[in-house]
Structure formats: structure tokens, C-alpha cells
Amino acid sequence: QEETSIATVVKIAGIQWFDRMEQGVDKYAEDTGTNAFQVGPAQADPQQQAALIEDMIAQGVDALAVVPMSPEALEPVLKRAMDAGIVVVTHEAASQENTQYDIEAFKNEDFGANLMEQLATCMGGEGEYAVFVGSLTSQTHTQWIDGAIAHQKANYPNMTQVGDRNETFDDQQQAYAKAQEVLRAFPNVKGMQGSASTDVAGIGLAIEERGLEDDTCVFGTSLPSIAQQYLETGAVDGIGFWDPSIAGYAMNKVAQMIMDGEEVTDGMDLGLEGYEAIKLDGKVIYGQAWVNVDADNMADYPF
Amino acid sequence: MSRTISSRLSSPEARLALIAVLVFVFMAVLSPDRFLSVQNLTSMAFQFPEFAILALAVTVTMLTGGIDLSVVGVSNLSAVVAAMILASIAGETAVGAGAVMWLILSMVVALSIGAVCGLFNGALVAFVGMPPILATLGSGLIFTGIAVALTGGSAVMGFPAAAAWLGNGLVLGVPVPLILFALLAAIVAFIVSRTAFGLKLIMFGANPRAARFAAINVNGLLLRVYMLSGALSAVAGMLVMSRANSAKADYGSSYLLLSILIAVLGGVNPYGGYGKVIGVVLAVLSMQFLSSGLNMLQVSNFARELIWGVLLIFVMLVNSPRAAALLRRERTT
Amino acid sequence: MKNINLARNEVLVALVILAFCAFAALSDPRFLSIPTLTDLLRNGIILGIFSVGAMLVLVSGGIDVSFTAIAAFAMYTTTVFLLEYAPGLPWYVIFAIAMVLGALLGCINGVLIAVFRLPTLIVTLGTLSVFRGFLLTFVGSKMISALPPDMRGFSRMMMVRGTNADGSFYSLPWAFAALVIVVVLTWFILHKTMLGRSIFAIGGSDESARRIGIHVTRVQFFVYVYVGALAGLAGIIHASMSRLANPFDLVGLELSVIAAVVLGGARLAGGYGTLTGTLLGVALIVLVQNSLIVLGIPSTFQSITIGILILVGTGLPAWQAKRAEARAA
Amino acid sequence: MSDTDPPLVEMTGVTKKYSGIVALSNVDFTIRAGEAVCLAGENGSGKSTLIKILAGVEPRNAGDIRFSGVAQGALSPRASADAGVMVIFQDFSLFPNLSVAENIAFSTQLSAQGALYRKAEARRIAAETLKRVGVDISLDARVESLPVVHKQLTAICRALAMDARLIIMDEPTTALTEREVKTLLGIIRRLKADGVAVLFVSHKLAEVLEVCEKVVVLRNGEKVAEGPATEFDSASLTRAMTGRDVAETPPDPLAADAPVLMKVAGLSKDGVFHDIGFDLRAGEVLGVSGLLGSGRTELAKALFGLVAPDTGTITLNGAPIPLGDPLKAAAAGIGYVPEDRLTEGLFLDQSIQRNVAVGRLDAYDRGAMLDLAGLWGEARDWLKKLSVKHSDPEAPVRSLSGGNQQRVVLARWLARGPKVLILNGPSVGVDVGSKSEIHDIIQALAHEGLGVIVISDDLPELLATCHRLLVMKGGRITDEIIGTDTDETDLGHRLAS
Ligand SMILES: Nc1ncnc2c1ncn2[C@@H]1O[C@H](COP(=O)(O)OP(=O)(O)OP(=O)(O)O)[C@@H](O)[C@H]1O
Ligand SMILES: Nc1ncnc2c1ncn2[C@@H]1O[C@H](COP(=O)(O)OP(=O)(O)OP(=O)(O)O)[C@@H](O)[C@H]1O
Ligand SMILES: [Mg+2]
Numbered sequence A: 001q002e003e004t005s006i007a008t009v010v011k012i013a014g015i016q017w018f019d020r021m022e023q024g025v026d027k028y029a030e031d032t033g034t035n036a037f038q039v040g041p042a043q044a045d046p047q048q049q050a051a052l053i054e055d056m057i058a059q060g061v062d063a064l065a066v067v068p069m070s071p072e073a074l075e076p077v078l079k080r081a082m083d084a085g086i087v088v089v090t091h092e093a094a095s096q097e098n099t100q101y102d103i104e105a106f107k108n109e110d111f112g113a114n115l116m117e118q119l120a121t122c123m124g125g126e127g128e129y130a131v132f133v134g135s136l137t138s139q140t141h142t143q144w145i146d147g148a149i150a151h152q153k154a155n156y157p158n159m160t161q162v163g164d165r166n167e168t169f170d171d172q173q174q175a176y177a178k179a180q181e182v183l184r185a186f187p188n189v190k191g192m193q194g195s196a197s198t199d200v201a202g203i204g205l206a207i208e209e210r211g212l213e214d215d216t217c218v219f220g221t222s223l224p225s226i227a228q229q230y231l232e233t234g235a236v237d238g239i240g241f242w243d244p245s246i247a248g249y250a251m252n253k254v255a256q257m258i259m260d261g262e263e264v265t266d267g268m269d270l271g272l273e274g275y276e277a278i279k280l281d282g283k284v285i286y287g288q289a290w291v292n293v294d295a296d297n298m299a300d301y302p303f
Numbered sequence B: 001m002s003r004t005i006s007s008r009l010s011s012p013e014a015r016l017a018l019i020a021v022l023v024f025v026f027m028a029v030l031s032p033d034r035f036l037s038v039q040n041l042t043s044m045a046f047q048f049p050e051f052a053i054l055a056l057a058v059t060v061t062m063l064t065g066g067i068d069l070s071v072v073g074v075s076n077l078s079a080v081v082a083a084m085i086l087a088s089i090a091g092e093t094a095v096g097a098g099a100v101m102w103l104i105l106s107m108v109v110a111l112s113i114g115a116v117c118g119l120f121n122g123a124l125v126a127f128v129g130m131p132p133i134l135a136t137l138g139s140g141l142i143f144t145g146i147a148v149a150l151t152g153g154s155a156v157m158g159f160p161a162a163a164a165w166l167g168n169g170l171v172l173g174v175p176v177p178l179i180l181f182a183l184l185a186a187i188v189a190f191i192v193s194r195t196a197f198g199l200k201l202i203m204f205g206a207n208p209r210a211a212r213f214a215a216i217n218v219n220g221l222l223l224r225v226y227m228l229s230g231a232l233s234a235v236a237g238m239l240v241m242s243r244a245n246s247a248k249a250d251y252g253s254s255y256l257l258l259s260i261l262i263a264v265l266g267g268v269n270p271y272g273g274y275g276k277v278i279g280v281v282l283a284v285l286s287m288q289f290l291s292s293g294l295n296m297l298q299v300s301n302f303a304r305e306l307i308w309g310v311l312l313i314f315v316m317l318v319n320s321p322r323a324a325a326l327l328r329r330e331r332t333t
Numbered sequence C: 001m002k003n004i005n006l007a008r009n010e011v012l013v014a015l016v017i018l019a020f021c022a023f024a025a026l027s028d029p030r031f032l033s034i035p036t037l038t039d040l041l042r043n044g045i046i047l048g049i050f051s052v053g054a055m056l057v058l059v060s061g062g063i064d065v066s067f068t069a070i071a072a073f074a075m076y077t078t079t080v081f082l083l084e085y086a087p088g089l090p091w092y093v094i095f096a097i098a099m100v101l102g103a104l105l106g107c108i109n110g111v112l113i114a115v116f117r118l119p120t121l122i123v124t125l126g127t128l129s130v131f132r133g134f135l136l137t138f139v140g141s142k143m144i145s146a147l148p149p150d151m152r153g154f155s156r157m158m159m160v161r162g163t164n165a166d167g168s169f170y171s172l173p174w175a176f177a178a179l180v181i182v183v184v185l186t187w188f189i190l191h192k193t194m195l196g197r198s199i200f201a202i203g204g205s206d207e208s209a210r211r212i213g214i215h216v217t218r219v220q221f222f223v224y225v226y227v228g229a230l231a232g233l234a235g236i237i238h239a240s241m242s243r244l245a246n247p248f249d250l251v252g253l254e255l256s257v258i259a260a261v262v263l264g265g266a267r268l269a270g271g272y273g274t275l276t277g278t279l280l281g282v283a284l285i286v287l288v289q290n291s292l293i294v295l296g297i298p299s300t301f302q303s304i305t306i307g308i309l310i311l312v313g314t315g316l317p318a319w320q321a322k323r324a325e326a327r328a329a
Numbered sequence D: 001m002s003d004t005d006p007p008l009v010e011m012t013g014v015t016k017k018y019s020g021i022v023a024l025s026n027v028d029f030t031i032r033a034g035e036a037v038c039l040a041g042e043n044g045s046g047k048s049t050l051i052k053i054l055a056g057v058e059p060r061n062a063g064d065i066r067f068s069g070v071a072q073g074a075l076s077p078r079a080s081a082d083a084g085v086m087v088i089f090q091d092f093s094l095f096p097n098l099s100v101a102e103n104i105a106f107s108t109q110l111s112a113q114g115a116l117y118r119k120a121e122a123r124r125i126a127a128e129t130l131k132r133v134g135v136d137i138s139l140d141a142r143v144e145s146l147p148v149v150h151k152q153l154t155a156i157c158r159a160l161a162m163d164a165r166l167i168i169m170d171e172p173t174t175a176l177t178e179r180e181v182k183t184l185l186g187i188i189r190r191l192k193a194d195g196v197a198v199l200f201v202s203h204k205l206a207e208v209l210e211v212c213e214k215v216v217v218l219r220n221g222e223k224v225a226e227g228p229a230t231e232f233d234s235a236s237l238t239r240a241m242t243g244r245d246v247a248e249t250p251p252d253p254l255a256a257d258a259p260v261l262m263k264v265a266g267l268s269k270d271g272v273f274h275d276i277g278f279d280l281r282a283g284e285v286l287g288v289s290g291l292l293g294s295g296r297t298e299l300a301k302a303l304f305g306l307v308a309p310d311t312g313t314i315t316l317n318g319a320p321i322p323l324g325d326p327l328k329a330a331a332a333g334i335g336y337v338p339e340d341r342l343t344e345g346l347f348l349d350q351s352i353q354r355n356v357a358v359g360r361l362d363a364y365d366r367g368a369m370l371d372l373a374g375l376w377g378e379a380r381d382w383l384k385k386l387s388v389k390h391s392d393p394e395a396p397v398r399s400l401s402g403g404n405q406q407r408v409v410l411a412r413w414l415a416r417g418p419k420v421l422i423l424n425g426p427s428v429g430v431d432v433g434s435k436s437e438i439h440d441i442i443q444a445l446a447h448e449g450l451g452v453i454v455i456s457d458d459l460p461e462l463l464a465t466c467h468r469l470l471v472m473k474g475g476r477i478t479d480e481i482i483g484t485d486t487d488e489t490d491l492g493h494r495l496a497s
């Protein structure tokens, strides 16, 4: 009989983040001998991802581990997959209906609040700050920023958000130009929080050119490999992320558990860093898997 | 014998048909059990109609020597509005005749919005005299922008179950999107070759100045062409909405270049005056066979882009008399 | 510009720029400052170099949508190659490598367009896919932020540097000089050489050009190679200045660049285009794109604003031309 | 210079095929320094092809070419130019986007082989050449903004600016009015005196015989006659070209009781034409003539709604026609055959039958669908009625000769059953044979009760077709002439005065 195949379908192929995830998937394949592999569309377009999943269903994979570009857009195709008896596990899609389990490294609002907490501490709990999202249409980024702003409002009344949510289109150049403009329009701005992995790099570059490394605080989601040079100079003060390779491993593992008829329970240990005591909320599995990195510990995360 | 084959292959469409068949056979041979499975064939039939309809929209504008870069913007805007009707007025719980009625209403609204957007484009081209490439580039940004402003950027969802039928249903085992596409392709083919409007638009594409001197209502023609393109885009938008069970301002962003690529690969002359719907259909099929086949073989999706580009240039070279002449000169000397 | 001619795009665009600046200054007096100027100039470098190339192609009667893919290809491949084999090369050698690479890719466009006489839009649409697909499939798809040291060094080389009242810096990088050189060189080619005049001639009528003995093939070939080299230069400057080689960057800008060039008066039908107009078109787009926050336009309305700008900027001259034609008839 | 010198150009056995079509077959041709040779022949007989081969624009399939006795291999435009062969092409081949100065000096600067463009030098060359020809055109004007005459003159100057030893003119007079033609013929005489040879192609036989020493006649790509111009007259030349006699007959007189069909009153457009008024009766052929810039083409366009007049009225059978709307004008029964067949009249790459049927699409619109059988049937009937020579109605109209192309445009309008037909330059670039056939068609139309307006400055044509003539000058009608009251010389005087 043919071996079990698990397809991990990511938002977009080839970028750092998902290459790191692929390491987890590959490791899982190696550890267990399953045919676990990762695919992703060439363009960041939910329709391309849906088409790719269609093809995977047609190919007859046993399980799908999906990181949806846009969870809503995948509901019908994931439903079709489940109707066809394919096990479906998702990641970064707490609102996904057509999934057996969704694995979240953390609650998005909490993660956003965590970044805000660091930003506020750095700013001394007062002053103006601006926020950036990769795109206004990204649910995850919106939740991070929602969580951050809520945290600020509740705990740091002396801080004020200036300007709108700046949209950077996941493009470092745009983040850079927007940061420049924020600095011109709001000369008193002391803090910036980014969402897309390139946001802090763009912001950091603008900060560095202005020579404001020590006068401003910049935090955001990113990867050490992208933010490193700005962390070194202090243009970026800290980043947060979760390790995609572990998330990838976890998705495959949970998929296998479902296929094997094992049950996932609240407080369970998945045997993975950050997922030692998971919280189960309906179908959503929460870990405590975020990592905060600054200039001091960035060497520990070589990706 | 060889002469009859080469004369049969003298039309660009015949050569495209050959390419489509070759790609299909190639993929089928590489992985017969998977590529030829009913599962896979149905899956492909669900996938391509949405961008194939956009390619039809681009095609009709290209026949006039123009282009419509706003197709994706139009399809998202109309889908977002339709989705708002379905989600907030009809509601997720609507069932039976009520739901169907709301679905029909939302489709009518979407089509009207598509047509109005098209009218706007047509007016820019006809009355303002803007080059279509710029008019629709600008208007596309505006349409997308309106969709973003309407939704704040997030997805609109929560439709009655009936809405899913459009993109996911089967009639006698045939996917509804495929039926829809076949119908629209037939209609566009009919319009282009069998109606006064269609013939006029090709003649206009061939020589806009002569069309004016031949007392063709040039402005009315342009308005209608872009309205047709807008309405087709709206249908594609409804399909995407139904298949995604949601609508959002940035769905299908990769479809614009793809639909232009398909139209051109299908033999439509981007400078106007020539193009056949059958060519576009064959181009769509080649693209889909190639793309599903490559997914099956787990070839990187970036390679697919590369192969599409190579295919496009290859087809152009094959169809080019100049290339043939150069090759012949090469051989004789 | 002896007398102000409102029908000319240059004049219209210049007026729109002035009006926009006046409006921005009214809504926020800080708008008129040196940092605004240096920021805008810096953000116009890449777009500017691209636009000069796109203008040249339009003048020759073609259209090129592949130059962004060439830029990304040249930039990323050069970076990968250097990191692998020669990370210590000085920046000017790095730039030269990227330009040669861009020129080579331009050759492919050149052969297809000039020798096989295929339609330029289709060819470059195809090569856009090919270059990008090849880059991402075979060269790599990861962002590289650990650039060769001299590329990073280049981004820190400043032409002008100063301190604002609040102690922060403003600066204009030497990369801006590249734009100036490109503009001057292109101006020289276009207006002072037979090659340049031949480019205009071909754009006016390629058949006539052939008939009076202009080597149409060679001239067209030159255009695409030159534009390829410019794209390579823009790409490597982009990577250096952003200290990041991202293979997904730049592609997607092509239509905005062409819009900027047409805004500046170049015609899609060929034969017409000026450097002044092109730079004004770029200036307007950069100005608007980088002033939306200052003007307080909410993020959700920014793409509508830019769309309207393109429609107004290109629609006004088009409408005037149409009316003038109707009057003259 | 003596007869023993090798001729300037000597072609022997030159053959040219276009994918099967033999455009030139085994043609021998020579031209000597200071000689003016006329190349005559019907549309499609191979005149332009011969010129293109001499100019190096098209390669020959067989045959030898010698310039001053030196055998030439494959020619290129530059090789020909360097040998002193300059061509003024039928379509001018100018650069619309460049200035007059640059257009004139471009070839010269190309041959100079320099890499740099010397603007001052270009202006000097252009100014000198313009002076030599004796015309005054602004050096900095863009060619696209020039009237046709000036474009023509610019093209001539470009050829003269080079040290030309042979100037080839392919139908240089089609765009010129009588006065400019006179200037041009003067230039040719001066060139001959300077030892420059001229190869001249024209369908206007009178001017051909006026300047040329030698005539070479082509028919179907073969040389059928050659001899001194003195041995030919219009009739014999026509016979050589067509292989038959072609006679032009003046129109039958108009019936005295013919009703007024179209009434134009007080038509003005600022700066273009003023206070135009005339009646057109059923069955009447009305000629409109005048120098270029007299406003005649604008008037014609205004009658068809392509130009919107400021004031005035046009009525057809008593019913007013809205101004400035070609759709309404066409619907009311006015037809317009434009001046420039290639850019305004024809859809060159579309089929012949489509080019005819395009005017009848609405008539065959059966609700949702076109009656294609009826549409094509009618188109073919008209092609037959106007005896358009074609092999296949689905072939592109580009493949037809000039005369036949003109009939296709005529057929399109006749199929609509117009009441008034405006013909702007009905025989421009059409050979004598076809021309007289088109004149016969015009007469037949008038017989059927159509009102026809012919805009032309071809005097024999006006005399052969028109009952009445209006002369325009400076946008006003300055003269009205009854066809039977005049002859060619008289008409020429009254036009030029
Ligand atoms: N080997 C040849 N034999 C005969 N005719 C030729 C040959 N090569 C070119 N020609 C003719 O010369 C003319 C110009 O050639 P072509 O179109 O190849 O060049 P181009 O585009 O004008 O520029 P270039 O001279 O740089 O190649 C054409 O009409 C062509 O048919
Ligand atoms: N590029 C071409 N391809 C195919 N056939 C051609 C081409 N150019 C000319 N021909 C054909 O060659 C023949 C000679 O054409 P040519 O243009 O030399 O005629 P012409 O004597 O100049 O006619 P006219 O008086 O109308 O200008 C015609 O049958 C024409 O259709
Ligand atoms: Mg800091």
C-alpha cells in the first residue's frame, strides 16, 4: 500500500519564512518516513492558492496542512477536501471553519499586545507612535495591530497613535517611504510598530538615515535574517516572531494524529518547543510560541 | 500528405489546438492515472473559468485595439457589492426561494456595476480620448480603491448557502463554472462573428479612422465594448466570490497579467482587428493543462511562469512570417 | 519654453505639481522643507532611471513592460554571484556587472523585436514572465540582506548631508548622481547623435527610416540593450540603497512607470517624448505618492487618489488634443 | 557627356516575385544623366516595384543592375543613396514627428557617416535646399503639421539635398494642385539642366509628356513599349498602357425640370470657410475645385458632418440635416468617399467583402443576428456591378490595385442607396483605364437620379464628369462655371486666377 502523503500548502513559495517552515516539514518527513512535502503558489493571491489546493485534492493526498493567504477564500475548497475524506489542518487561521484543527502559535491580539508592551516600555510609556500593516486586507496584521492598540489604550494613556494604519504592500521600499513621510508629518513620533516582515527593515533604514537610532523605538514582526543589520545599529529595537519550522512540524504532526484517530486535548504536550501545554479553544490549538529577539539574542535564530 | 498538414496548420488557431493537445498528451503520459482521473479533470474545470472569463473581457477590448487593465478591479468591486447584499441583507440563514431571489438580485447588481464601470472606461476612451492602457490603469486603481473603502480591506462573507452553487455546483456532473464559461465564450464568439456590433468592433480595431469615415457610431461602439468587458469581469467576480465564499478587494490580483497573456497567446492582435474566441479558449486550456500537470509533478510554481513566457514567445515566433523568412534564408544559404 | 502652451503636457504637469505643492504647504507648512525635498529626490531615483528607459522605448515606437523584471534579475543575480564568488569587489565593478547583465537580457528583447520584428508589447510581456520565472526558479527566491560590503557602503555615500532643527539628519545619496548621469547621457544620445535622431525617426515611421537607409534593426537593438543596461543599473541601485536584494521587488512598477512617462508627454504611438516631460511626470507621481500622509488622506483612499491623479494627468492633455483636433479638422 | 559613356543606371532582365505574384518580369531599363524618363502603366503594373528595387528597398529575384557601368550586388537603401539614387516615394516617407530641417537633412547626414548629429549644419543644408527650390517653409515646423503640398515639397527637398544623380519621383503630383505642379515641373527642368536624371511616374499623362524625353510603359510587370516622348500622345500612351482605346465623354445634359435635392445655405466655419451656399439637383454632378487650403475638403467633410460648421443649414429634400454628425448625415442619405483611400477609406487587412459590407451592417441586423448570407451576397453583387477585379472576395483589400480599391469604397456607399454622394478626389492615384471607368460609374449614378459632388483639381476629370463647377478660394465660393461653357485652358486660367 502507498505511503501516507501530507501536503503543506503555504501562502507563497520561496520566501524565507516558508523556507524555514519547509525545514520543519522536511524534518517531519525524515523523522516519521511519511511523504510530507510543501508547495506554494508563485504569487501572493488567494485564488492561486485555492487552485493549488484543488490540484492537491485531485492528486489524492491524505492530508493537507494549509497556511491560508486569506482564510475566507479557502473555505469552499477546504470543505471539498474534507468531503473527499482528506484531513485538513490549518495555521494562522483561527477563524477557519473548514478545518479539523487550526494551530496558532499564539493569540494574534496577545502577540500584538506583546510587541506594544515592548514598544511602550522602550518609549517610557509616553509619546506618539505610528503603526504599519502589510496590507489593509490582511486579517492577521489587522488583529496584531488591534491587539496592540487595545493594549496601549488600556495601559498607556499617555501614548497616542498618529496617522492612519500605514499600508506597505509587504514591500520594504514602501515601508521606507511611508516611514520617511511619518517622520516628516509627525516630527515628534517616537515609536513605530510594523507587521509585515519587511516593515521594520524599511522603517529602520529611514531611522538610520535620519540618525534617530537612539531617539526612536521600533518593534515589529520580522525575521532575524531580515532585521539583523538594523538590530545591530539600534535602528530597530526588537522583533517578534514564531518559528515557522516548528509550526510546520506541528501541523504535520496534528494531521497524522487525526489520521491515526488520536485525540487532541486541552493542556496536551505536542512535544514541540512552545507547544508543550497547548490551549484548546474549540478547533483552535494555541501554543505559547512567540519569540522576542533583540540585538543580544539574535544570533540564536539563524534564519 | 505533408502539404495538407502544413496547410491545415496555417491558421494560428490550428497551431494552438495542436499545442493544447500536445500539452495534454504530454501530461497524460507523464502521469496517466492522476492527470486523467475524473477528479483531476473536474478540478481543472473548476479552476480555469474565472480567469478565462477575464481573458474574454480583455479579448473584446483588444479587438478594438484597446486593452482593459481594470478587469480585476471591476470584478472585485462588483463582487464586493454583491457580497454585501448577500451577507448583510439576505444573511447567512436565508434559504429556499428567498435565498435564490437574493442571489439573482445580487448578480443583477454586480452585472450593473460591471457595466457602469465599463461605461466609465468607455467614456474615458471615447469622449476624453485617453489611451485605453492609461484610462483603465487609472480606473482600475479607483475601482479597487472603492472596494477597499467599502470594506475597509477585509473580506465580506456569510452568504446564504445557495450562493455557493454558482462556483461549486455540478449540473449532470459538469461543473457550473465550466458551463458558465462555455456559455459566455459562445456568446462572445457569436457577438464577434455574427452580429453587427461584433463586425463593427473588429473593423474599428482594424482602422479606427476609416470606421469613423464609414459612418460607424464609434463612440457608442467603444462605450458598449468596455461595458461588455465590465459585465464579463463582473461575472468572473461573482464566480470568484462564490468559489471563495467571500469577496475581498484584492482577490485574483494575479489574474490581470494572466488574462492578457491568455488573450495574446490565443492569437488576439493587441493592436486590434483580429482575434478568435476559439483561440482564447485553446490558450486557456493549454495554460490549465500545463499548470495542473506541473503541480502534479511538483514542479516549482515559478517555473510555470517561465514556461508560460516561453510558450508565448514560441507561439509568436511560429506565427511570424519574418521568422519563417529568416529561417528559410538561413537554410538556403 | 518661449511661450506658455497649455496644450503641452510638460506645462500642464508642471502646473499640477505647483498646485499640489501649494495645497500641501497650506495644509501643512512643514511640507516646504529640505528633508521633504531630499526624501522626494531620493525616492525618485529608481523611478527616474526606469522612466528614462521607458521613454526611450516609447520614442522608438515600441513599448517595454519587461524592464522591471530585467532590473530584478540583474540585481539579484549579481548579488548572489558576488556573495558566492567575489564579495569584496568595489561598487563600480558591481554596478558594471549588473548593467552588463541587464544589457544581455535587453539583447533577448532586441533580437525578438528588431530581428524577428515581433510586436513589442507581446514580446516584453513574454520576457517579463521568462526573466522573472527563471530568476525565481533557478537563481533564488529568498531575500538577501547580507549584501556585499561595498553595496552597503554605496548606500551610505552621501552627496549632501545636513542637520535639521531637531537634530535629525537629511541627506541625498550619491545614487542621485546616477540619475543625473543617465539623464545627461540619454539627452546627449537623443539630441546630439545620429543614433538618437534615428530613434526618433524610427518612432515617427519605421518604414520611412528603412527607406532612407537607417539601420532599423541595429537602432532598435541598441534601444533595448540600452534600456536593459539602465534597468540593471536601477536594480542594483535599488538593492544597494534598500540594503536588501529581494527578487520579488520592482516587478509590478512597469505600468506606473509608463503612466509617468505618458503623463510627461510621450506618446504610445511613438516618435514623441522629452526628458523634461518624463522627469516632470516622475516628479508628480513621486510627489503624490509621498504626500498622502501629510495631506491626511486615509489609507483606504490612497489608491483612489492615485487613480484619479493618473486619470486627470493623462486625461486633460488627451481631452485638449481631441478638442484641438476637432477644431482643426 | 556622350552616348558612349555607360548609362547612369542600366537594368537588365530584372524580375521580382511577391510570394507567387510576378510584379516585374524580365525588365530591361536604362537611364542616362540629364535625362527625364517617364514610367507609365496601369495600377499594379509594377512601377513602384521597379523603383523600390532601384532604391534598394526590395531585393530583386533575378537580373543585373549597373550604376555607371559598375555591376551591383544586393542593393540596400544606403548603397543606392551612395550611388546617387534618391527616391521621392508615393507616400513621401517623411518623419511626421521631426522638423522640416531635419527631414530634409537626414539622408545627407546619414551618408556623411558621422556619429554626431550637427544641428546647425542640418539647418544650413535645409535652408539652402529650400531656397534652391524657391519655397518658403519654416525650418522648425513639424512635418505632421504641414499641409500636403509642403510635405511633398519637403520630400523633394530631401532628395535634392543629397548629391543626387538620379531622382525618382513616384506619383509626386497627386497631392499637388496645378500651380504647384508647374513649380515642380520647373524644378525638374532645372535638374535636367544640372545633369541630374529624373525618373518620373504619374497617371496624369499631360504632365508626363510635358517634361519627359523618354517613355517606358509597363503592363502586368512587363515592358510593353519604350520610346521618345515625342512619339507618344495621350491616346497612344493610353493604348500602350491599357491595350485598348479609352475615350472620355462629357456628361449628358441635366434635365431642365430636375428637382433640387440638397440645399446648402450660409454655411460658415470660423477660419475655414464662409457663407457657402448652393443647390444640388437630382441627377446633377457638381464639381468643387480650388487650390489646396481653399477649404474644399473641409467643406466636403462639413457636408458629411465630419466637421462641425458654426452656422448655416443643409437640407435634403426639404428636411434639415443636423450639422456635425456623420451618423445623421449618412442616415439621411449622404455618402462620402474620402480623399485618402488608404487611411480613411479602407480597412486594409480586412477582406474585400467586409470592406463593402461594413456600410450595410445595420440593414442586415436581424434582431440578434446578422443575416450573413444576405450581407455577403449583396456585397458580391456590388463588386460585380462595379466590376472590381479580384480573385477572392475574402482576400484582404490590400491585395487590390488602387483603382479597384477605389471601387470598393464606392461600392460600400452605393450599397447604402445614398441620395447624395460626395467624392473627394475619386481618381487620385488611379490609372487612365480605371479612371475613365470610374467616370462612367459617376455618370451612371447621376442618371439614376443621385446628386453627386466631385471634389477634384484634375481638370479633364472635372470636364468629363461635371455639369457645373464651383471654384473655391480662401474659404469662399468665388466662381461658378457651367460645364459646357468651358474647356481645359479656360478652366485652368479661372482656377489659378
Ligand atoms: N542578403 C540580402 N539580399 C537581398 N536583399 C537584402 C538582403 N539583406 C537585406 N536585404 C534587403 O535590404 C533591406 C533592408 O534590410 P533589413 O530590413 O534586413 O535591414 P534593416 O532593418 O533596414 O537594418 P540593417 O541594415 O541594420 O539590417 C530590406 O528590404 C531587405 O529585404
Ligand atoms: N509587398 C507586396 N506583397 C505582395 N504583392 C505586392 C507587394 N507590393 C506590390 N505587390 C504587387 O505587385 C504588383 C505591382 O505593384 P506596384 O506597386 O509596383 O504597382 P504600381 O505600378 O506602382 O501601381 P500604382 O499605380 O497603383 O501605384 C501588384 O500586383 C501588387 O499587388
Ligand atoms: Mg532605536
Ligand SMILES: [Mg+2]
Residues within 6 Å of the ligand: D047, D048, D049, D090, D170
Ligand atoms: Mg505605385
